[in-house]
Amino acid sequence: MGRFHRHDDGTVHSHDHSHDHSHHHEHGHEPGQHTHDLQVQHEYLEAHEVDPELLGDHSSYETGRQRIAVLEDIYAENDRKAAANRAAFDAAHVTCVNLMSSPGAGKTALLEATLAALGQDVRIGIVEGDIETPLDAERLRPGAAQVSLLNTGHGFGGECHLDAPMVAHALEGLDLEGLDLVMIENVGNLVCPAEFEVGEHVKAMITSLTEGEDKPLKYPVMFRSVEVIVINKMDLAPYLDVDMELLRRNIAQVNPTAKVIELSARTGEGMDTWLEWLRERLAA
Amino acid sequence: MGGISPPLPAALGSFGLTWALTAARVAAVHELSIARQLAGVVSRAASGRRVLAVQVRVGHLRQVVPDSLASAWSFTVSGTALEGAELELEEVAVLLACRACGTTAAPPAPLVFDCAVCGSSDTSVAAGEELAVVSIDVG
Numbered sequence: 458m459g460r461f462h463r464h465d466d467g468t469v470h471s472h473d474h475s476h477d478h479s480h481h482h483e484h485g486h487e488p489g490q491h492t493h494d495l496q497v498q499h500e501y502l503e504a505h506e507v508d509p510e511l512l513g514d515h516s517s518y519e520t521g522r523q524r525i526a527v528l529e530d531i532y533a534e535n536d537r538k539a540a541a542n543r544a545a546f547d548a549a550h551v552t553c554v555n556l557m558s559s560p561g562a563g564k565t566a567l568l569e570a571t572l573a574a575l576g577q578d579v580r581i582g583i584v585e586g587d588i589e590t591p592l593d594a595e596r597l598r599p600g601a602a603q604v605s606l607l608n609t610g611h612g613f614g615g616e617c618h619l620d621a622p623m624v625a626h627a628l629e630g631l632d633l634e635g636l637d638l639v640m641i642e643n644v645g646n647l648v649c650p651a652e653f654e655v656g657e658h659v660k661a662m663i664t665s666l667t668e669g670e671d672k673p674l675k676y677p678v679m680f681r682s683v684e685v686i687v688i689n690k691m692d693l694a695p696y697l698d699v700d701m702e703l704l705r706r707n708i709a710q711v712n713p714t715a716k717v718i719e720l721s722a723r724t725g726e727g728m729d730t731w732l733e734w735l736r737e738r739l740a741a
Numbered sequence: 742m743g744g745i746s747p748p749l750p751a752a753l754g755s756f757g758l759t760w761a762l763t764a765a766r767v768a769a770v771h772e773l774s775i776a777r778q779l780a781g782v783v784s785r786a787a788s789g790r791r792v793l794a795v796q797v798r799v800g801h802l803r804q805v806v807p808d809s810l811a812s813a814w815s816f817t818v819s820g821t822a823l824e825g826a827e828l829e830l831e832e833v834a835v836l837l838a839c840r841a842c843g844t845t846a847a848p849p850a851p852l853v854f855d856c857a858v859c860g861s862s863d864t865s866v867a868a869g870e871e872l873a874v875v876s877i878d879v880g
Contacts, residue, residue, distance in 0.1 A: 525786060527874040531775065710854070713854070
């Protein structure tokens with residue numbers, strides 16, 4: 458594996474791995490469980506101890522430059538907050554589903570149909586991620602026990618996903634003790650939401666017939682992150698040239714263990730399978 | 742990222758905002774959210790010291806476009822204490838561990854998760870999902 462360094466001018470080069478510089482091994486570190494007092498002045502290239510394969514030869518750097526080992530997943534802080542959210546759900550015996558899809562695939566429609574079918578028996582809370590408007594929250598309010606709306610457009614541009622701190626904030630607006638199930642409607646996007654744990658027990662996604670058979674191969678991170686893949690808008694099948702076998706094969710290629718459910722949130726066709734799966738998750 | 746030349750002005754005027762919207766919504770929405778997570782990790786690790794470079798390990802399954810991440814990083818740290826810190830990417834190729842035959846090998850083709858040795862689909866990803874700050878250079 459080469460070590461690629463990318464520079465501002467766009468050039469990339471790789472270093473070889475000479476390790477002829479001197480080391481000073483005061484601190485023993487186990488790879489993977491690296492804690493350090495940041496006030497300690499670590500020796501130059503002391504991070505070399507963590508994994509000799511990681512570091513290139515930087516011996517030409519100016520004096521005073523120090524390398525500090527970090528070895529932290531960039532989502533570590535988010536994941537800690539996600540774990541706290543999950544603990545709050547568990548304490549209240551609430552099951553949490555994170556529902557993701559591209560814009561317009563039918564997240565709100567599926568939630569509406571779910572609320573209509575289960576809302577009498579199951580106390581359902583909705584966390585609604587929407588960049589600017591309360592429109593979806595208004596659609597869902599009739600059947601839901603509680604709705605917490607998160608408008609993510611407060612910074613510039615708006616968030617393209619929900620993260621664990623945002624969901625923690627949304628949970629302040631829900632009384633979990635009064636709920637059995639929380640459905641999180643993520644921001645419509647097939648990329649970023651797949652990266653952020655929010656404290657859910659299970660991730661589900663919708664792909665709709667109008668999106669094309671190639672989407673599992675174009676967004677494998679999303680398709681691989683979920684336990685359930687709903688294929689929505691099956692009522693449109695007679696009007697489209699969708700190769701269902703190819704779509705299912707592409708899903709199976711990137712996520713062979715996913716449960717695939719074909720349905721139409723509009724007509725209700727296939728909803729039973731989805732509702733049965735939800736009830737099983739609630740009982741688990 | 743043609744036509745975009747970071748670093749950008751820290752105070753977003755209408756031009757800056759337009760750029761931000763373009764970058765966020767079209768070109769680098771994924772990389773921008775990654776850059777912001779990265780900046781958080783680096784800031785905490787640096788404890789106020791000047792950061793010269795950041796070594797990041799990126800697995801090939803994370804769908805990161807290196808040029809987009811470089812631009813998103815420049816944009817994210819512009820006008821902050823991390824401005825000027827260089828991002829150095831270490832790419833990690835995909836390896837699949839096969840439960841059927843016990844071997845760990847590269848996939849037979851990109852986005853194929855079957856074992857290249859025995860063809861079983863009972864595999865797990867042994868490498869290629871990394872997205873971590875390995876170390877930082879301060880000075």
